[in-house]
Amino acid sequence: MKNFFFKANLLVAILFLSLSCINNSITEKIVCPIWYPYTLDFEGPELSEKDNTNPFTDISLTVTFQKGDRKISIPGFFAADGNASETSAEKGKIWRVHFTPDELGDWTYEVVFIQGKDAVLTKQGKPLDLDGAGGSFTVIKNQNSNSSFYKHGRVRPNGTQLQHTDGTYFLKGGADSPENLLAFVDFDGTYSMDSTKQFMKTFEPHLQDWKTGNPTWKNGKGKGLIGALNYLASKGMNSVYFLTMNIQGDGRDVWPYLDPSTFDRFDCSKLDQWDKVFTHAQSLGIMLHFVTQETENELLLDNGDSGRLRKLYYRELIARFAHHPGTTWNLGEENGPANFSPEGQTERQQRDMAKAFKELDPYDNYLALHTHSFDEARDPILEPLLSFKSIDGLSMQINLPHDVYNQITKWSRKSKEGGHQWVLSMDEIGEWHTGVKSDKGSPDHDTIRTEVLWPSLMAGGAGVEWYFGYRTDHNDLNGQDWRSRDIMWDQTRYAIEFFQKEIPFWDMKPTDGFLISENGHCLAKENESYLIYLKKGGDLNLDLGEKTRTFEMTYFDPFTGNYLDGEKERKGTGKISWTNPEVRKDLVILLQEKR
Secondary structure, three states, X not given: OEEOOOOOOEEEOOOOOOOOOEEEOOOOEEEEEOOOOEEEEEEEEEEEOOOOXXXXXXXXXXXXXXXXXXXXXXXXXXXXXXXXXXXXXXXXXXXXXEEOOOOOEEEEEEEXXXXXXXXXXXXXXXEOOOOXXXXXXXXXXXXXXXXXXXXXXXXXXXXXXXXXXXXXXXXXXXXOOOOOOOOEOOOOOOOOOOOOOOOOEOOHHHHHHOOOOOOOEOOOEOHHHHHHHHHXXXXXXXEEEEEOOOOOOOOOOOOOEOOOOOOOOEOHHHHHHHHHXXXXXXXXXXXXXXXXXXXXHOOOOHHHOOOHHHHHHHHHHHHHHOOOOOEEEEOOOOOOOEOOEOOOOOHHHHHHHHHHHHHHOOOOOEEEEEOOOOHHHHHHHHHHHOOOOOOOEEEEEEOOHHHHHHHHHHHHHHHHHOOOOOEEEEEEEOOOOOOOOOOOXXXXXXXXXXXXXXXXXXXXXXXXXXXXXXXXXXXXXXXXXXXXXXXXXXXXXXXXXXXXXXXXXXXXXXXHHHEOOXXXXXXXXXXXXXXXXXXXXXXXXXXOOOOOEEEEEEEEEOOOOEEEOOOOEEEEOOXXXXXXXXXXXXXXXXXXXXX
């Protein structure tokens, strides 16, 4: 294996923000913190995005990283001049690989760099100059990070929940809207395809949230969207949902390509600018929820099959962005046929699509499918996929708020019985025209809090993202001001923080039989912790069985986020009724059984 750390044709140490791999000039040793991306740039043939030799298909870079007997092969991509976010370069000779190490210690790597027709897919071609070259580096502990991803590691499914590599659980709360988040005027090559649909974003309301030292590009561009992410993180939110391609869809203003009719050539500068935003989101602890298509365009590539164009699309996304440890891949919004969209992907196409993603993504990031909102459209699509292991979970769309608890418990139970437990998150609440109203339209958000937020978590859901509706203030397409839901972010944070601080939610199951009430739900770890949620407050009615039990009591107001005064300990047996502190509406009670 040829070692070429100090040759001019290798450009090393391009990492996240100011933290980089360190080249010790005495030992000639590269050291990198665990969970941070390690970026290698290689010089290859000088090409342009429009060259006869297609740099996105006909030049294949793969770098295999190895520690001990373990190997992981990472796809590379054409990066133009290596600084396209700043230069808007369309040509260059830089090919790039991002690798996020997940183990401490010494690593080596070896390069496969070839040229041939569709070499990125066939893996066949003639070797280029750096083929077979390699090097080494050492991964060290991360000493300084506030980001949960750089602190705790990659997020993947485990049972009904999402979990970091170090065992810490991740419970999400964030924004589902605007879905066309990336229709941002500061991104190169970004515009509306439809003159009647002008939903382009400036995020001007969030310019005030940009901070000195935050990333920009091209002499100060990007501040509005970077500021918006700063605001979302300041509210304690940790997830954001966005489409990466909405050609033929609602907005028609987001795509990764050179233009919206050429599907095998990508816009290097636009995607480089996207990654500046994504990297900043990761530094804030915000998960990236990549939604790769809409119901209107799921047949656009290969007529819905996982052929050449779809695999090129997935490969480009994965090569450029899969290294981020907080990543959710979503196969498609409202995926599959429905009465309003009868031409959709079939079960076979969905299975092939998921398999293609899993085969292409070396990190095995969490892979979800976004559902339809009604049983009659949802059930025929999901039932045949219940035991299919390439899909990790569901991004739930539910039309009526009062159906949330039953739908999440239903599909959690069905997937477990099918032999492959799905992670279920509540990502789009209906009705389609309303979703989550602005604070102006619903200052208290009582319906969303009592029927969606807390019931989804009490059902064992893995978190929420809020959809803003189609006919509301700052809606799903024209929204640019996340402060329009400032109160809803607070109420979401109260719930997420309570779950993370107070209970082992990953070990708890819906146990409503313990609670004698149609007014609420119980989430329990038997003989240990019982979390009671009463939608309308009031007395606590329980069936304790024949055993006399003693509980330590904690009371919490989910509307204000405050803990409440009340009895610290109670004892009972059989069917009992206890009076609770009075609240404005709903009430949370945590009972921890004393031994």
